[in-house]
Amino acid sequence: MKRNDRQxxxxxxxxxxxxxxxxxxxNRFIVSKxxxxxxxxxxxxxxxLRKVRGGATIEASTRFESDFRFREGQxxxxxxxxxxxxxxxxxxGMTIMVNDGSMAALLGSRLAGMRPxxxxxxxxxxxxxxxxxxxxxxxALGGTYSAKFHAFFGAITETALAGLRADIAFISSPAVSGLxxxxxxxxxxxxxxxxxxxATRRCLLVNHQRFERTAxxxxxxxxxxxxxxxxxxxxxxxxxxxxxxxxxxxxxxxxETSE
Numbered sequence: 676m677k678r679n680d681r682q683x684x685x686x687x688x689x690x691x692x693x694x695x696x697x698x699x700x701x702n703r704f705i706v707s708k709x710x711x712x713x714x715x716x717x718x719x720x721x722x723x724l725r726k727v728r729g730g731a732t733i734e735a736s737t738r739f740e741s742d743f744r745f746r747e748g749q750x751x752x753x754x755x756x757x758x759x760x761x762x763x764x765x766x767x768g769m770t771i772m773v774n775d776g777s778m779a780a781l782l783g784s785r786l787a788g789m790r791p792x793x794x795x796x797x798x799x800x801x802x803x804x805x806x807x808x809x810x811x812x813x814x815a816l817g818g819t820y821s822a823k824f825h826a827f828f829g830a831i832t833e834t835a836l837a838g839l840r841a842d843i844a845f846i847s848s849p850a851v852s853g854l855x856x857x858x859x860x861x862x863x864x865x866x867x868x869x870x871x872x873x874a875t876r877r878c879l880l881v882n883h884q885r886f887e888r889t890a891x892x893x894x895x896x897x898x899x900x901x902x903x904x905x906x907x908x909x910x911x912x913x914x915x916x917x918x919x920x921x922x923x924x925x926x927x928x929x930x931e932t933s934e
Contacts, residue, residue, distance in 0.1 A: 676704060682714050686723055689733040690745045696730035722860075723823055743800075743825035746777040750882060753906035756927035757880050758782040760904050761845060764878060765789045772836075772844035772870045773801050775826035775863060778880050779847050780804075787811055795839055797827040797866055814839070821862075828862040836869035844874030846900070848881050850888040851913070854897045854920055856881070857890035864892045876901040886913040897922055 676684070681704050688695055688703075700711045715731045718724045724731045733745050758781045765771060765786065770793040773783045783801030786794055790810035796802060797816040805813050818832030846867050848856040856879060858864045871877050879900040886909035897903060897917070904925045908914060917924050 678714065681706070682718055685714060685718065685731075686733075689724055689731065693734055693745065694727070694730060694732040699730070743777060743780075743823065747780070747800075749777070750884075750906070751781075753882055753927075754778050754781045756906050757882075757904050758785050760925055760927035761878060761880060762786075762789060764843060764902065765792070767791055769793070769843065770795065770841040772796065772839075772841040772874055773798055774844070774846050774867050774870055775824050775828075776847040778882070779845060780825075782845060782880070793841075795836075795841055795870075797832050799825045799827070818866075824860075824863060826863075826866075828866050832866050833869045836866070836873050839873050841870075841874045842876065844870040844877045846871060846877055846879055846895075848879060848894055849885055850890040851881050851886045851897070851909075852889040853916055854922070856894040856897060857888075858892050858894045859890045861892055864894050867894060871895065871899065878902040878904060880904050883907040883909045886910055 685700060697708050697711050701708045715724065715726050719726050724733050754777065757778060761782050762785060767789055768791060771786060773779050773794060773796040775798050779798055780800035783794065783796060783798060784804040786792055787805060787808040793812040793814065794801070794805055795814040795816065797818060802813065802815045805811050816827055816832045816835050818827035819829040820827055848858060850857040877900045879897065879902070881903070883905045898920065902925060903922060904927055906927050908926055914924065
């Protein structure tokens with residue numbers, strides 16, 4: 676197997692399993708451990724994985740966000756509940772902005788039920804879901820495509836957003852600490868900030884497990900959002916901080932599954 680093919684296969688395996696050891700990979704691809712180490716170094720340099728002792732992981736950290744393909748299959752019920760709560764803010768005829776991310780991708784795919792709408796997005800999953808939907812005016816933001824985030828970023832994206840206006844921007848964050856939201860990637864932060872600047876009101880979508888976490892770059896203060904939606908009650912300290920600051924938190928009800 677050629678190096679590029681092997682490295683793509685490594686990412687696919689990590690997207691399914693989350694973490695792999697060097698021994699596992701060397702045995703699977705019938706190559707030396709040194710070859711696997713070089714592969715992992717290359718992929719880490721591209722921001723596609725994180726090397727750990729004895730192997731590699733695609734799990735997030737304060738400086739690393741997981742690949743979209745991995746996040747897409749996580750916490751489906753929680754994302755669905757938050758998407759349903761977010762949809763209650765949408766009315767036919769609105770112009771909606773949807774940012775990158777797997778949570779936003781699920782929300783974007785459900786916007787067709789609120790048609791007619793204008794939807795502005797850099798999220799490739801949302802673009803794919805809505806591109807053939809009638810009564811959806813889809814504005815797909817250009818830019819530099821990131822396979823890791825499955826979205827478009829950069830100066831082209833930000834310049835396009837500066838010339839647009841929306842009623843609501845739906846913004847997701849992988850980390851909230853105190854009264855601030857964070858993200859690991861600077862280019863992602865800039866695109867999210869550009870969306871926020873171009874929207875009349877903003878809604879933050881954040882999984883309850885992402886409270887009391889931080890990341891490399893500050894995204895926003897929580898009082899910049901008209902709504903904050905999560906799937907379950909966050910830790911007591913996080914809830915208390917929001918209450919003290921007078922910020923409302925919407926906890927989306929998850930549907931019970933039958934045995």
